[in-house]
Each structure stands twice: as structure tokens, then as C-alpha cells.
Amino acid sequence: MPKNKTNSGAKKRFRVTGSGKIMHKRAHQTHKFEERSRSSVRRLSNDAEVSSADRKSIKKLLGK
Structure with missing residues (x-):
């Protein structure tokens, strides 16, 4: 099964903290x-x- 690609627009706009926020x-x-x-x-x-x-949708875009 192929890996999911991270959405390049989302990775520039969002970040995930250490606690998961x-x-x-x-x-x-x-x-x-x-x-x-x-x-x-x-x-x-x-x-x-x-x-x-x-x-939920942003986590999916980030590949998390």
C-alpha cells in the first residue's frame, strides 16, 4: 500500500505541537x-x- 502524501499547502499553514494540538x-x-x-x-x-x-480533516491533510 502506498504512503499518503502530505498536502504541501497544509504543511506550510499548520503545525502540530508536542501534545498533539x-x-x-x-x-x-x-x-x-x-x-x-x-x-x-x-x-x-x-x-x-x-x-x-x-x-480531523487537517490531520488527514498532514498525513497524521
Whole structure:
């Protein structure tokens, strides 16, 4: 039986932590930071956990 290939788009966008959580970058982090409050910019810089509804499909894309 052949090995499953990892989806190359998914491996650039998601990462799996040591405990098994799937993390992703938050949106709205490209430009126009001077219009946003410092606290919102800091909040956007942290990774977020993928929702439970999407977890199964993303794991399949990552070959996990």
C-alpha cells in the first residue's frame, strides 16, 4: 500500500505541537499595523488552535 502524501499547502499553514494540538497563524497580519491598537497586534501575533470541527480533516491533510 502506498504512503499518503502530505498536502504541501497544509504543511506550510499548520503545525502540530508536542501534545498533539494543531496550531495555525491568525489572519490580518500583513500591513496597516499603525491603524490597529498595540494590544490587537500583539494578540494577532500568537498562534491559535484549530477548531475541533476542522481538526480531523487537517490531520488527514498532514498525513497524521
